[in-house]
Amino acid sequence: AGLGGSDESSTEASSTDESTATGTSTGDAGDVEETLVVGTYSAFVDSPSTSPGAWVKQRFEEEFDARLIWQTPSNEVNHYIERRNAGVDIEADMYLGLNTDHLVRIDENLDDGLFAGVGDVAGQDDIKPGLQFDPDGRAIPYDTGYISLVFDGTETTAPETFDGLLAEEHAGDLITQNPSSSATGRAFLLHTVKQFGPDGYLDYWSDLQENDVRVLGSWSDAYSAWSGGEAPMVVSYSTDQVFADQNDANLEEHQIRFLNDQGYANPEGMAVFDGADTPDLAREFMSFLLRPEIQGEIAVRNVQFPATESADLPEDYAELAQEPPEPVTFGYDELKGSVSGWISDWERQFASN
Amino acid sequence: MNRTAPPAVELDGVTRRYGETTAVEDLSLSVRDGEFFTLVGPSGCGKTTTLRLIAAFEDPTQGEVRFGGESVTGVPPEDRDVGVVFQNYALFPHMTVGENVAYGLSFSDPPGGGSDEARVRELLELVDLDGMQDRDPDTLSGGQQQRVAMARALAPGPDVLLLDEPMSALDAKLRERLRVQVREIQQELGITTIYVTHDQEEALAVSDRVAVMRDGTPEQVAPPRTIYREPATEFVATFVGDNNVLSGEVTAVRSTDRVDDSSDESGRSIADVTVDSTTLSVALDGDSDPEAAVSAGDRLTFCVRPERLTLDADRNALTATVTSAEFLGETTRVHLDWEGREILLRAEDPPTGTVTVGFDPADAHTVDRQ
Amino acid sequence: MNRTAPPAVELDGVTRRYGETTAVEDLSLSVRDGEFFTLVGPSGCGKTTTLRLIAAFEDPTQGEVRFGGESVTGVPPEDRDVGVVFQNYALFPHMTVGENVAYGLSFSDPPGGGSDEARVRELLELVDLDGMQDRDPDTLSGGQQQRVAMARALAPGPDVLLLDEPMSALDAKLRERLRVQVREIQQELGITTIYVTHDQEEALAVSDRVAVMRDGTPEQVAPPRTIYREPATEFVATFVGDNNVLSGEVTAVRSTDRVDDSSDESGRSIADVTVDSTTLSVALDGDSDPEAAVSAGDRLTFCVRPERLTLDADRNALTATVTSAEFLGETTRVHLDWEGREILLRAEDPPTGTVTVGFDPADAHTVDRQ
Amino acid sequence: MARDSDGGADGGGGGSTGTANSPSRERGRTVRNTIERRAIVGLAVATIALLLGIFYYPVATVFIDSVLVDGRLTGRVFVSILRDPFYLGEPARLLAGEPVGAVIESVLSSDRRLGVIGFTAYQAALSTVTSVALGLPAAYLLARFEFPGRRTLRSLTILPFVLPSIMVGVGFVATFGRNGTLNAVLGALGLGQVNLLFTLEAVVIAHAFYNAPLVARVTTAAWESVDASAVETARSLGASPVRAFRDVVAPQLYPSVLMGAALTFVFTFSTFPIVLALGGFQLATVEVFVYRLIRDLEYAEAAALALIELGISLGLLYAYLRYEAKHTVRSRGIRPLPRRPLTPPSFSVRELLPRLGLAVYAVVALAVFVAPIASMVLASLSGPEGLTLANYQFLIDRQTTGAAFQVQPWDAVRNSLLFGVASLAVALPMGVVVAVLTTRDYRGRKLVDAVAMAPLAVSGIVVGLGLLRGLVFGVEVGDTRLAVGGGLAIVAAHAVAGYPFVVRTVAPGLEGVDHTLVESARALGAPRARALLDIELPLVWPAVIAGAAFAFAISIGEFSATIVLASGTNQFTMPIAIERFIGRRLGPATAMGVVLLVVTSASFLLIDRLGGDDVGF
Numbered sequence A: 001a002g003l004g005g006s007d008e009s010s011t012e013a014s015s016t017d018e019s020t021a022t023g024t025s026t027g028d029a030g031d032v033e034e035t036l037v038v039g040t041y042s043a044f045v046d047s048p049s050t051s052p053g054a055w056v057k058q059r060f061e062e063e064f065d066a067r068l069i070w071q072t073p074s075n076e077v078n079h080y081i082e083r084r085n086a087g088v089d090i091e092a093d094m095y096l097g098l099n100t101d102h103l104v105r106i107d108e109n110l111d112d113g114l115f116a117g118v119g120d121v122a123g124q125d126d127i128k129p130g131l132q133f134d135p136d137g138r139a140i141p142y143d144t145g146y147i148s149l150v151f152d153g154t155e156t157t158a159p160e161t162f163d164g165l166l167a168e169e170h171a172g173d174l175i176t177q178n179p180s181s182s183a184t185g186r187a188f189l190l191h192t193v194k195q196f197g198p199d200g201y202l203d204y205w206s207d208l209q210e211n212d213v214r215v216l217g218s219w220s221d222a223y224s225a226w227s228g229g230e231a232p233m234v235v236s237y238s239t240d241q242v243f244a245d246q247n248d249a250n251l252e253e254h255q256i257r258f259l260n261d262q263g264y265a266n267p268e269g270m271a272v273f274d275g276a277d278t279p280d281l282a283r284e285f286m287s288f289l290l291r292p293e294i295q296g297e298i299a300v301r302n303v304q305f306p307a308t309e310s311a312d313l314p315e316d317y318a319e320l321a322q323e324p325p326e327p328v329t330f331g332y333d334e335l336k337g338s339v340s341g342w343i344s345d346w347e348r349q350f351a352s353n
Numbered sequence B, C: 001m002n003r004t005a006p007p008a009v010e011l012d013g014v015t016r017r018y019g020e021t022t023a024v025e026d027l028s029l030s031v032r033d034g035e036f037f038t039l040v041g042p043s044g045c046g047k048t049t050t051l052r053l054i055a056a057f058e059d060p061t062q063g064e065v066r067f068g069g070e071s072v073t074g075v076p077p078e079d080r081d082v083g084v085v086f087q088n089y090a091l092f093p094h095m096t097v098g099e100n101v102a103y104g105l106s107f108s109d110p111p112g113g114g115s116d117e118a119r120v121r122e123l124l125e126l127v128d129l130d131g132m133q134d135r136d137p138d139t140l141s142g143g144q145q146q147r148v149a150m151a152r153a154l155a156p157g158p159d160v161l162l163l164d165e166p167m168s169a170l171d172a173k174l175r176e177r178l179r180v181q182v183r184e185i186q187q188e189l190g191i192t193t194i195y196v197t198h199d200q201e202e203a204l205a206v207s208d209r210v211a212v213m214r215d216g217t218p219e220q221v222a223p224p225r226t227i228y229r230e231p232a233t234e235f236v237a238t239f240v241g242d243n244n245v246l247s248g249e250v251t252a253v254r255s256t257d258r259v260d261d262s263s264d265e266s267g268r269s270i271a272d273v274t275v276d277s278t279t280l281s282v283a284l285d286g287d288s289d290p291e292a293a294v295s296a297g298d299r300l301t302f303c304v305r306p307e308r309l310t311l312d313a314d315r316n317a318l319t320a321t322v323t324s325a326e327f328l329g330e331t332t333r334v335h336l337d338w339e340g341r342e343i344l345l346r347a348e349d350p351p352t353g354t355v356t357v358g359f360d361p362a363d364a365h366t367v368d369r370q
Numbered sequence D: 001m002a003r004d005s006d007g008g009a010d011g012g013g014g015g016s017t018g019t020a021n022s023p024s025r026e027r028g029r030t031v032r033n034t035i036e037r038r039a040i041v042g043l044a045v046a047t048i049a050l051l052l053g054i055f056y057y058p059v060a061t062v063f064i065d066s067v068l069v070d071g072r073l074t075g076r077v078f079v080s081i082l083r084d085p086f087y088l089g090e091p092a093r094l095l096a097g098e099p100v101g102a103v104i105e106s107v108l109s110s111d112r113r114l115g116v117i118g119f120t121a122y123q124a125a126l127s128t129v130t131s132v133a134l135g136l137p138a139a140y141l142l143a144r145f146e147f148p149g150r151r152t153l154r155s156l157t158i159l160p161f162v163l164p165s166i167m168v169g170v171g172f173v174a175t176f177g178r179n180g181t182l183n184a185v186l187g188a189l190g191l192g193q194v195n196l197l198f199t200l201e202a203v204v205i206a207h208a209f210y211n212a213p214l215v216a217r218v219t220t221a222a223w224e225s226v227d228a229s230a231v232e233t234a235r236s237l238g239a240s241p242v243r244a245f246r247d248v249v250a251p252q253l254y255p256s257v258l259m260g261a262a263l264t265f266v267f268t269f270s271t272f273p274i275v276l277a278l279g280g281f282q283l284a285t286v287e288v289f290v291y292r293l294i295r296d297l298e299y300a301e302a303a304a305l306a307l308i309e310l311g312i313s314l315g316l317l318y319a320y321l322r323y324e325a326k327h328t329v330r331s332r333g334i335r336p337l338p339r340r341p342l343t344p345p346s347f348s349v350r351e352l353l354p355r356l357g358l359a360v361y362a363v364v365a366l367a368v369f370v371a372p373i374a375s376m377v378l379a380s381l382s383g384p385e386g387l388t389l390a391n392y393q394f395l396i397d398r399q400t401t402g403a404a405f406q407v408q409p410w411d412a413v414r415n416s417l418l419f420g421v422a423s424l425a426v427a428l429p430m431g432v433v434v435a436v437l438t439t440r441d442y443r444g445r446k447l448v449d450a451v452a453m454a455p456l457a458v459s460g461i462v463v464g465l466g467l468l469r470g471l472v473f474g475v476e477v478g479d480t481r482l483a484v485g486g487g488l489a490i491v492a493a494h495a496v497a498g499y500p501f502v503v504r505t506v507a508p509g510l511e512g513v514d515h516t517l518v519e520s521a522r523a524l525g526a527p528r529a530r531a532l533l534d535i536e537l538p539l540v541w542p543a544v545i546a547g548a549a550f551a552f553a554i555s556i557g558e559f560s561a562t563i564v565l566a567s568g569t570n571q572f573t574m575p576i577a578i579e580r581f582i583g584r585r586l587g588p589a590t591a592m593g594v595v596l597l598v599v600t601s602a603s604f605l606l607i608d609r610l611g612g613d614d615v616g617f
């Protein structure tokens, strides 16, 4: 993969030369050892609590005598779509952090796809069956999250069902997020579509809106408002108690509720770019990530659930990180051709002035 | 004019300081009702400050301002019924000429009845700006702006009109016309006018009384003729009009001497004053009190106006050389050199070379004696 | 002064309009090299605009400005080698006196060789401000500021000096002193100077030639004495100095008549002019060409200066009533009413009541004939 | 003096032979003059080139999508937006061909639809009114009263400008939230609770938090240049102090107040994170949809929507500039109005009333401006167990042990300052040159002015995408791809974003400079550029400094262009660090936010000190 790209928001940091006109250089460092450039979202490598990026890099480089470079463009996978659209070199070998609607978006907007087929990646078979989200075999899941309600048990008790949210007593109690700028918000919306069907979710939302649901911009807007006591329930991840515990917070204030006993699964996947410089190394990296000990560590550090059955998780992890009795999600085929319509219909109803 | 009535405007021991600077010091002035009172004096002598104190734009550091005998301390400008024209015009830049002039009418009805509009037209005509109603002030020439400021101040018919060099940018003709107008309006309406000008001739021509100021205090307050003919100090003598000031030692004082046939003041004493080596005869003012009588050995400073010097005179003859001449239209100002001193002379046709000039002792006026 | 050389500055049919207003109209003027040329005229007549056109601060709407015979159209101000002094001096407030004067030297070397510093000292000496280099302009008095502006304008040795009412804000004393200085500097340097003033007396005193402007065009361009004594038009006659303008029908023309023993112009004709019912004798200008000869039946307008009117004269006697008098110091201006017309008179001691004034026919000057 | 012939100007006049300058000196002077003569033109060309390269071209690469769909020119995207009542509300029905009468009727009805665009304008208008209402008393205080710390206060009024929305969100939740300071105070006073959050009011107040200081700064400057003698004249003509204010002072403030208002409207019209953080999606603005559409790669609709947004903003700016051109008064501000002491000299109603008003205002200002900032500081010092320095410890740890690809706090501080200073150095000359060009008299100059203001009005999301397409990806020239990125590009982008402020502050100043000063300089031989440098700029120095402060603030606060153009974490700035440090707990981000506050406060105090005694704005 090319180095020295002037655009990515993260590369090998200070060693990167800061040439301003590029597109031709191919990495002057590590001529001998191979270089793997991995695009991902910034929280994977740089978040204030924990993130797996540094650990993964260190373990991988130790073992493979290769260099791993994280790239974290601000608009994430869209950045590579833009590049492909503009006919500019992609400069990364693979992307980490794909989800179903990314794939849908890519396929709806790029005539010739962005990613190569998975190919030969060891450890694929260990992946939990429900998590595979790419029918075309390009993306491999490496972890998953479940979206649930998090509520302050000292203030309220979250209802058990979607309909319970419409109860008078929960008026103004729920904060969720804008589905187009937040993964949790999108998952929650899709969960309602799953629950009420494409013909019924808007009615449910109109009732929710009547019950004063708050749809804020980003997960952190919502979570900080919830933390500040603006409302007792927020749409978030079912691993919330892991953090609460790390910060010695009162777990009573961080209760999890799976509505209708379901949690919307949000598996995250990885895929190799079409035309990557080092596709083999990329595939080696993917199987590396699927190894039990790595899966376990990523899950803990990313505060998610592993994608494989075989992951080595700490004993107590399951106590705090809760898995829903019934994971639900939309597959690629269900989303393709529908998801943008669902969201824009929702927007038009919710923000109609 | 009612002289027993309290003065329209009175300053009593007024001092105004700005930090270190004393702009006006222990100033006492009283301006009679309906009077046209003029302040003249060199730049920085406190003329503007005096007007600002009267208009309540400044408060005195000490002393009191009285209108009609009553203290106006604490009375704001809008309640003092004064009209003001500033040195820099201070036109409202966001209003047209017409709006500027009409502004003062929004607080009172135009004097004389009529409509606001008619009044504005009338005033603009007065200052020769008919038809300029709708112009913006900053498209006017300097003189035009000044005239707008004049019209604006006159519009509401104030009791007291304060004019701070309101015509400095106007040509003599217009200035004369305007000042006659101001004077007429002033007399017609009985407005008390306090006028600041740097044009001494103007001060003499229009004023009932003139105050010649210097360093924050008046040196002389008197009617124009007195100021011109009997200046109280050397400063006044030279500041108002041209003058030849000479000083020397008194060698003799002769009294009841008939000086000259043209002199009608027979009761005056004559002093012989030696200036350098020339002895000149100078009539002393008759009304000087006996204690202040001039005696030999005193140092006397006196002045003679250039127009009082005559060519080829035999009395007090000074032989001088012409150094230059300025054509002034009516006359020519001739600069002479007399023993290193500049002597000014008025002549219709300027002489050249060496001339002898002289003056009647009665035309000399004593300004200082030590 | 070389009269065959092309004029230093020449305006040829220049017009400048601002929207609807025409500030200067079809103006043609030529100023000779080394001349002191003065523009006077009522407020708003286009004086400032004329200077601004010469300095390239404005472009003519029509016509051309020429320097030394060559068009300077398109030449920016910095390349015209003009020095400018504005009415408000426009000193750079953020620079010291020395820096102000030196500013123009940063674009050219000081004329005469020397260093910038020496030149600044030399100029400050010239304007009598030695040692004031380091003062801030706003700590100077008005007169001092004016002289700094002069020094600054002179520093780069401009070919033409443009002065726009440089002294209007100063008191008469200071103004007189400074104008003498300006004139001296001008003559010492031989620099072509165009001077705008609203003070007619000043114009007469300092200029080589004066242009009297009206409504954007010159009415007369001539040396001061000519302007004063032989005004070309009624406007000039009344604008510069006081004047009495009368007009009436010519009833007879007598020639080669010796008018008066004091008159030395024996070759002039005398016209009898009937003004209302009074017949007055008026000397006609000798040099009027034969075709323009005055004949009976013409309507003649002539003027007589107030100082030429004498009391109790027998010739051209007018019996008039004194209406008012203005004390001007040196003399008094007496306003008379003669059959509904205002007649001005100069007198030392103003008469009252009814007086008879008269004038020598040779003191009348014809300004118009129809 | 060696002058011996008739007139004649060098370079233009004729016949002059009389100057004593030697030919070589003359030539040296000519060379220098030639450079100076071309300086303005040169700078103007450079400015235009920079604007084209860093702004207009990149932005055009996005906007073109609105009319170029699948390689074909079309207006249908616009038509479909303009006909969509969701966007345009009732007026959309006009374009859809419905009768005018029916539309007007429904517009007047109580349940009319504003549409997203209408609503966006509505909240922007409310925000503008509120900002003006909160800004004017501050201007009154700063311009008309003297008190210790006045200058510092004035310097710090620019602070809100640089705060990232996340910080403001934190501060507002802590201040106005259900359990916020405001309710605590109201509770302690025995007054009821208010629920401000997630309402339009909260959004509007947050917008005022950002923009009222802007209004205050520009108005203060105008107020300080009102000539006292005009007020005095009005008083002497019979006007009471209130009337004199209304008739004489206020009209001279309108242009500045309107400028503040116009800028506020433009900024709040393209508001994005604040609405969603403090209001909620039901208050979504145009920019929210632009963001969503771009994220979903629906470029045609996104570009069209952003263009409509831009059109409205620029239209407003243009209208303002036209107004300004007519109403800006050449201030002969010889004597500014004297400032009054804050402590009343006497206890008359006249002295007490305004001060009482200011006291009330101070309470409001405390709640709106100070409390949110204080809350941020407090948040940075709070942990689960009360007060802690843990968040600052985090910054230190991240600095010392963080991986190279993670954001380092000190680097962010250094980069922010570096980019700030460098972009200032570019934005100043750009702004000054544009100010000069737009204060000259020619037809359509206000149009040029408005176009030059475009960087203020174009959607930040569009700019980000444009920079990615236009600069980072570059253009194919022959075989090589010319791409621009990294520090220099960031500096250029910041300069482009900041220079309009320099224009807006310097241009009125330049217009007010006594033109005879410039003319004097030119008559003395100074080419236009030198007159600008030697005379005009020193005279409007306070305005230059004010513009500099704004430009610096813009650079410090800039996010979207920086993150697109940075070539690595080592080029990240403070706002990016703050964004990166947002986690489940906001402590680290707020700690970084406080660092930003401290660094920028110090910078502004320093910048204002450079302005000398009387810094306008």
Ligand SMILES: Nc1ncnc2c1ncn2[C@@H]1O[C@H](COP(=O)(O)OP(=O)(O)OP(=O)(O)O)[C@@H](O)[C@H]1O
Pocket: B018, B021, B022, B023, B024, B041, B042, B043, B044, B045, B046, B047, B048, B049, B050, B087, C142
């Ligand atoms: N606001 C002020 N602060 C400090 N000094 C001042 C102020 N106003 C006036 N002065 C000083 O007070 C003195 C008198 O000023 P004033 O303006 O009254 O003079 P003036 O007689 O009107 O002069 P001019 O003829 O030049 O207008 C001057 O020395 C001036 O510098």
Ligand SMILES: Nc1ncnc2c1ncn2[C@@H]1O[C@H](COP(=O)(O)OP(=O)(O)OP(=O)(O)O)[C@@H](O)[C@H]1O
Pocket: B138, B139, B140, B141, B142, B143, B144, B169, C018, C021, C022, C023, C024, C041, C042, C043, C044, C045, C046, C047, C048, C049, C050, C198
């Ligand atoms: N910028 C402008 N816009 C419109 N009219 C103007 C402008 N400048 C000057 N004028 C008009 O042009 C005419 C001539 O103006 P100019 O300033 O040349 O007069 P002036 O002779 O210098 O008068 P003053 O003695 O009052 O200074 C005036 O009527 C003036 O109103």
Ligand SMILES: [Mg+2]
Pocket: B047, B048, B049, B087, B164
């Ligand atoms: Mg004054």
Ligand SMILES: [Mg+2]
Pocket: B141, B142, B143, C047, C048, C049
């Ligand atoms: Mg003029």
